[in-house]
Amino acid sequence: MSKREDIARLRAARPRDRFVRLSMIAFALLLIGVWFTGEFAMTSFDWDRRMANCQRFFGKVLPFPVQQAVDASFSEKLSLGSNWFSEQWQLHGAEAFRYTLGLSVVAIVLAGLASFASLPLASRQLATASPYLPHPPRGSRWRALGWSVCRRVVRFLLILARSIPEYMIAFFLVVALGFNAWPAVLALAIHNTGILGRLGSELIDNQATSGPAEQRSLGATRLQIYAFSAVPNAFSRFLLFFFYRWETCVRDATVLGMLGIPTFGYYLLEARAKDHLDEMLFFVLLGSIAVLLGDLVSIVLRWRLRGNA
Amino acid sequence: MKGAQCWLGPRRFALLGILLVGVLSAWLIQLDPALLFGKAQWHQLGDFFKAALRPAMTYEDQNPATEGVFLGEIWVALYKTLVYTAAAVGLSLVGGLVFGLIGSTRAWLALASPAKPLRIVSLSGLFLVRLVMTALRSVHEIIWAILFLQALGNVPLAAVIAIAIPYSATLGKVFSELIDEAPRATAEGLRANGASALQVYVFGLLPTVLPDLFAYLLYRFECGLRSAAVLGFFGAPTLGYYLSLSWGERHFHEVWAYLYALLALIVVFDLWSGAVRQRLTTRHAA
Amino acid sequence: MSTAAQAAFRLRDVTVRFADVVALVSISLTIAPGERVGFVGPSGAGKTTLLRLLNANQQATSGEVFLLGEALEQLDQKGLREVRSAIGFVPQHYHLVPSLRVLQNVLLGRLGQQGFWASLRSVFCSRETEQVAVHALLERVGISEKLFAKVDTLSGGQQQRVAIARALYQAPKALLADEPVASVDPTRAEATMALLTTLAEEQNLTLGVSLHDQRLARAFLPRLIGVRGGKIFKDAPATAWTDSDFEELYHLEKRDLVES
Numbered sequence: 001m002s003k004r005e006d007i008a009r010l011r012a013a014r015p016r017d018r019f020v021r022l023s024m025i026a027f028a029l030l031l032i033g034v035w036f037t038g039e040f041a042m043t044s045f046d047w048d049r050r051m052a053n054c055q056r057f058f059g060k061v062l063p064f065p066v067q068q069a070v071d072a073s074f075s076e077k078l079s080l081g082s083n084w085f086s087e088q089w090q091l092h093g094a095e096a097f098r099y100t101l102g103l104s105v106v107a108i109v110l111a112g113l114a115s116f117a118s119l120p121l122a123s124r125q126l127a128t129a130s131p132y133l134p135h136p137p138r139g140s141r142w143r144a145l146g147w148s149v150c151r152r153v154v155r156f157l158l159i160l161a162r163s164i165p166e167y168m169i170a171f172f173l174v175v176a177l178g179f180n181a182w183p184a185v186l187a188l189a190i191h192n193t194g195i196l197g198r199l200g201s202e203l204i205d206n207q208a209t210s211g212p213a214e215q216r217s218l219g220a221t222r223l224q225i226y227a228f229s230a231v232p233n234a235f236s237r238f239l240l241f242f243f244y245r246w247e248t249c250v251r252d253a254t255v256l257g258m259l260g261i262p263t264f265g266y267y268l269l270e271a272r273a274k275d276h277l278d279e280m281l282f283f284v285l286l287g288s289i290a291v292l293l294g295d296l297v298s299i300v301l302r303w304r305l306r307g308n309a
Numbered sequence: 310m311k312g313a314q315c316w317l318g319p320r321r322f323a324l325l326g327i328l329l330v331g332v333l334s335a336w337l338i339q340l341d342p343a344l345l346f347g348k349a350q351w352h353q354l355g356d357f358f359k360a361a362l363r364p365a366m367t368y369e370d371q372n373p374a375t376e377g378v379f380l381g382e383i384w385v386a387l388y389k390t391l392v393y394t395a396a397a398v399g400l401s402l403v404g405g406l407v408f409g410l411i412g413s414t415r416a417w418l419a420l421a422s423p424a425k426p427l428r429i430v431s432l433s434g435l436f437l438v439r440l441v442m443t444a445l446r447s448v449h450e451i452i453w454a455i456l457f458l459q460a461l462g463n464v465p466l467a468a469v470i471a472i473a474i475p476y477s478a479t480l481g482k483v484f485s486e487l488i489d490e491a492p493r494a495t496a497e498g499l500r501a502n503g504a505s506a507l508q509v510y511v512f513g514l515l516p517t518v519l520p521d522l523f524a525y526l527l528y529r530f531e532c533g534l535r536s537a538a539v540l541g542f543f544g545a546p547t548l549g550y551y552l553s554l555s556w557g558e559r560h561f562h563e564v565w566a567y568l569y570a571l572l573a574l575i576v577v578f579d580l581w582s583g584a585v586r587q588r589l590t591t592r593h594a595a
Numbered sequence: 596m597s598t599a600a601q602a603a604f605r606l607r608d609v610t611v612r613f614a615d616v617v618a619l620v621s622i623s624l625t626i627a628p629g630e631r632v633g634f635v636g637p638s639g640a641g642k643t644t645l646l647r648l649l650n651a652n653q654q655a656t657s658g659e660v661f662l663l664g665e666a667l668e669q670l671d672q673k674g675l676r677e678v679r680s681a682i683g684f685v686p687q688h689y690h691l692v693p694s695l696r697v698l699q700n701v702l703l704g705r706l707g708q709q710g711f712w713a714s715l716r717s718v719f720c721s722r723e724t725e726q727v728a729v730h731a732l733l734e735r736v737g738i739s740e741k742l743f744a745k746v747d748t749l750s751g752g753q754q755q756r757v758a759i760a761r762a763l764y765q766a767p768k769a770l771l772a773d774e775p776v777a778s779v780d781p782t783r784a785e786a787t788m789a790l791l792t793t794l795a796e797e798q799n800l801t802l803g804v805s806l807h808d809q810r811l812a813r814a815f816l817p818r819l820i821g822v823r824g825g826k827i828f829k830d831a832p833a834t835a836w837t838d839s840d841f842e843e844l845y846h847l848e849k850r851d852l853v854e855s
Contacts, residue, residue, distance in 0.1 A: 498690025503707020
């Protein structure tokens with residue numbers, strides 16, 4: 001049976017990536033395995049109480065005037081409801097809306113600027129002793145070492161910045177800065193600087209090196225190449241990432257209010273504390289609309305960018 | 310107009326526009342730069358930052374009974390965070406695959422290609438699915454968690470489901486885009502062999518998008534670690550829970566120990582998933 | 596038995612119209628089982644549409660299509676799958692699944708004959724008998740060493756052989772190849788044509804090949820059908836085709852282009 005042996009030989013010699021394969025298996029085992037750890041066992045699950053709780057919840061989510069007017073007709077309920085909505089909007093809704101969106105814009109602009117500043121220090125192409133030149137100049141061993149240390153440190157700082165959840169950063173900063181927009185702005189800006197810095201330096205590192213090498217041999221400095229070659233070439237792709245991150249910023253800004261900053265999250269928790277579930281749901285919906293609005297603006301802008309790119 | 314374009318190209322225009330909108334927004338929310346530099350407030354965080362250099366190895370109250378228990382507590386916090394993340398991402402993967410299929414233009418068009426009236430029905434079906442996905446995504450996992458707590462009381466699965474809902478929708482969105490952008494030719498080739506629609510999906514489409522799909526799933530898992538940790542502030546038994554307890558007692562060295570542990574977990578995962586991603590993409594670029 | 600049932604392929608007055616172009620205009624032709632036919636003509640003449648029609652991958656706007664004795668119009672979903680899987684098809688760009696191995700790609704040839712779970716088992720957990728069968732096919736097309744290679748690491752010529760092996764694994768009654776020599780070098784082209792015709796001869800398959808190269812067409816295929824502007828230009832044994840026929844087939848097209 002030489003044929004079977006032949007197949008067995010080919011099978012044994014088949015190309016495969018053990019690392020990726022093992023990683024996939026380990027990851028799959030993790031996802032499935034956690035269900036057998038007993039963490040989510042619901043032994044003392046009191047269905048009656050849960051159902052009662054649930055019923056209470058859904059009984060209280062309709063606007064309060066509508067709850068009261070049991071015997072009213074549907075159109076009366078509708079007008080009561082819409083009156084209530086416009087009242088809520090004027091009371092805190094508009095304020096929260098403005099604050100959430102404004103805060104997210106400031107945060108992403110700051111993050112964009114900071115990541116722009118970090119790119120010449122973090123890019124593998126730019127942050128070397130002699131960027132884009134084939135031979136390092138003589139006697140530059142210490143400078144080369146310095147640049148490599150600088151690059152690694154900045155890249156590590158970027159990893160750290162994106163690894164800390166923005167909610168935790170804001171949680172700490174509230175103590176120092178008080179209940180205004182700053183803790184949320186800074187938290188979102190720090191987290192997104194890490195992400196945009198990584199994506200931006202990948203963009204620059206993946207660019208063709210021939211153009212900058214030419215300019216460099218003509219005597220262009222590091223910063224000149226960065227500002228007049230690397231950035232313009234990567235700009236439209238970078239803007240795509242920028243707007244995509246802004247979307248997530250709006251989403252995260254809604255909940256940072258739970259730390260006492262007056263975005264949706266703040267009013268949501270306040271309503272919960274008063275047990276006004278109708279108001280609570282109002283702010284959930286309003287926050288969701290703000291996020292959808294951000295999505296929509298970002299989609300339109302990115303679509304226009306793709307057309308121009 | 311033409312003269313203006315000489316010095317104001319599209320890039321400078323975009324840059325100026327963004328800066329302008331940024332400044333306008335800062336004015337809109339009355340962002341006061343003076344608040345940043347008030348020395349008194351930063352002083353309050355001084356103790357906290359000083360503790361960064363010496364993260365706690367034991368509980369700060371020096372109780373001999375709890376000697377050495379603290380490090381174990383960190384492991385528990387990390388373990389719970391990991392378990393909650395894995396459960397949530399596992400659920401989202403199932404949800405995301407379903408959403409990805411029913412949210413892809415391709416699946417709905419395949420359903421309706423011959424007859425025109427059916428086409429309108431299927432396009433509105435697609436629109437509806439996408440709308441639901443966007444709506445689920447637009448509510449933050451923390452808000453989902455609060456809603457669940459309010460409606461059901463404290464259930465172990467509440468945090469998991471709270472993360473899984475928006476993540477399913479996000480994964481579904483990305484998966485459906487991958488499916489729609491996958492090369493058509495392969496699927497057509499299988500069609501010509503007589504394959505059924507399900508076989509075309511499983512053998513023609515899934516293998517071609519699987520590397521990208523797995524790479525994105527790893528990224529979502531990293532986000533999941535952060536989300537799960539934060540949900541600890543809202544009652545889940547994950548790292549945020551322990552951290553907020555220590556914070557409340559002003560045990561800043563303990564806070565830093567938890568923080569470093571979380572960072573280590575996420576950075577290690579980031580490095581590992583980065584290596585996997587790189588191998589996955591280079592293998593298929595060849 | 597009618598002639599329609601006896602013929603491998605039979606078209607009667609078939610027209611195919613896309614949104615704004617007419618790809619084929621009232622084509623009629625009959626191909627007997629075991630016959631080896633070449634479709635020649637300039638690009639855009641309708642050869643590919645014709646092959647798609649013969650592979651049950653294209654609906655006719657009007658006219659009758661009989662494939663392996665079955666009227667295409669009367670087939671339900673299941674019948675359609677059966678006919679498709681009885682006709683092997685080698686697409687011009689091979690259409691392999693890039694992230695799967697050669698073995699799995701060849702096994703995909705049988706999808707039309709298997710239920711979903713059977714195909715899942717077969718592709719991702721193949722039996723030894725299946726491996727032996729695929730190995731034999733690969734040996735036949737000359738790339739048995741590549742049994743477990745990833746498809747995206749193979750050269751173009753090797754990928755073409757995988758596509759041929761996949762079509763053969765269907766155990767088809769007919770084999771269709773769309774421009775198999777359009778994107779390979781001359782020596783390779785000859786080898787490919789030789790392979791297709793010997794395979795058809797050995798297994799008594801009806802063979803349909805579309806191609807540009809008149810020398811190869813005459814050398815390997817006994818019957819040639821010239822297609823131009825969606826119509827049949829000439830349908831005759833290869834020996835009856837003269838050089839001036841070929842010149843006219845391609846030349847006329849040039850004049851048409853100038854006029855339009």
